[in-house]
Amino acid sequence: MLTHRQIRYFLAVVDAGQVSAAARALNVSQSAVTLSIKDMEGMLGTALFDRLPTGLRLTRAGQQFRHHARDIAVSFEAAMKSVEATDDAVTGRVRLGMSWTLSSYFAIPVIEHFTRQHPRIDVELTEEPREVLEQALVEDQLDLALVLTSNLTSGAGLKSRTFHRSPRRLWVSVDHPLTRQKTVTLTDVAKHPYAVLRSDDADKQGLAYWTDLTGHPEIKLISTSVEAVRSLVAAGRAVTILSDVIYRPWTLDGRRVERIDLAEAIPTMDVGIAWSAAGTLSPAAKLLRGAFNTSISGGHI
């Protein structure tokens, strides 16, 4: 079993470029580091370094592994810092509606973070199409609703606040040919197999890019699962254009997905929260609204 200590030693060697320097930095003997690295290589069944007379250089497998090692080290640091204070003072109930695209990919983590910080506030979730959410807000069956504010019906007795304009960018695998171009246009993208994320609200915007001018890409997958799309992209078998809100750099198996800015202006995905113009929000609801605000602009997702 890999240990945290081995990960730290490994990263130190990567940074230093040689075992002896790494050992000095770590305040242990050179032999301890050497053994640790050899142990790891034995466990993984692959050489992580090429041994050169001047030091150690990562092999291909080692480069791969390095990304994961960094991930692990960062996760440990985050874990140590994670013990936070909570706020028991505010209590109450918030009825929050959303559509599923938003729910799984960013709302749930934010809500769970919120309920940890405010354990005595009860957040009630419902998922509905945008039209139903708007209706429910007006009829006071919901306090708040997460919506794509650009799609919001205007003048329906609702207030809203857009807290994030999420750019849409091209997602590709690390070794994709398009990563080597200086600028990428929609016409370039149209030449590659494409994956579409199917969602109730977002896809109307999402498929509007393609015109006769740009040409149309070959659709390789239409899926409701972000994981499926990400997976296909990471494997280099498709590209896609999606919002930063649902971007993660890693697939489940640790392959990387990269983002590229497109030469053309693509409409942003405007995420926000809506509430009824009549009546006033409870303190609990205001807190939750604030939580979405900070957690999204604060880069928690």
Added chain:
Amino acid sequence: MLTHRQIRYFLAVVDAGQVSAAARALNVSQSAVTLSIKDMEGMLGTALFDRLPTGLRLTRAGQQFRHHARDIAVSFEAAMKSVEATDDAVTGRVRLGMSWTLSSYFAIPVIEHFTRQHPRIDVELTEEPREVLEQALVEDQLDLALVLTSNLTSGAGLKSRTFHRSPRRLWVSVDHPLTRQKTVTLTDVAKHPYAVLRSDDADKQGLAYWTDLTGHPEIKLISTSVEAVRSLVAAGRAVTILSDVIYRPWTLDGRRVERIDLAEAIPTMDVGIAWSAAGTLSPAAKLLRGAFNTSISGGHI
């Protein structure tokens, strides 16, 4: 410094709900686990668990920490897998269809593992309702399809293999009144607020339990998000009956969900793979079929 071992022990205790059971699962003594946890708590300067006579329950800080611990464990696994040996010999394309319930909750991890092991096999994913999948198999537009085999139309020129019979059970929060009953019947369940997981294929079975005899529960949430359902259940605000395949003992914020066997026999969810009776499967398709077989019976999910 936190160690990987401590993280594993911590997660085992969270999953088991008590130190002694976790120790058994880890094949170490109870005292080793106790010490490890106490060490961590000392390091973090906070109690991670409340000690109850029946076992350990996460404190708020512990719930926070669990999030990170999980991250760490996943990162380690990904790191180990990142250097796995691959099989470049078999090449080809496999067109795989599935319905979304199956896709996000177990198919994707299996496929990602498979494509790592067989980088030169191209797995094409599509998601469709079961009827469309069956049609596509017969017409040779798909090689394989993941389906609930109990729903499969018989005599449609399809072969299938069921590789997992997943029991359906009642999901409730740890402190739910139903946990204190010796036996729980559907009539008991009908008295409590209920959450429905909306999915194309499974809900036909999933809602067929309720008859005039048992009564009908009040539906509190209909959602496509397993996380949303699990979250509601963990909060004790609803119960649900779902397949073991998609069961996890905790929500993202570390609250527990328990399962209870029902007095009545509930049909199992039979997960399997189907292919056309005409023609023969390519070697690549056979390999993928085998991958599903072993990864599911092998307890990878």
Added chain:
DNA sequence: TCAGCATATCAGTTTTTCCAATATTGTATA
């Protein structure tokens, strides 16, 4: 060739982790 600088190996020591037995604590029950 040989000095210089790097990693590899190995035996012995230190530190960590583990086990087994036992003490302690809280709940339910009679």
Added chain:
DNA sequence: TATACAATATTGGAAAAACTGATATGCTGA
């Protein structure tokens, strides 16, 4: 209110893991 029960806490000594320091070995460049 005593008692059984089921859980965690503690502790001393054994086992395993990690580390050190000395030494062997290998490559480069003057």
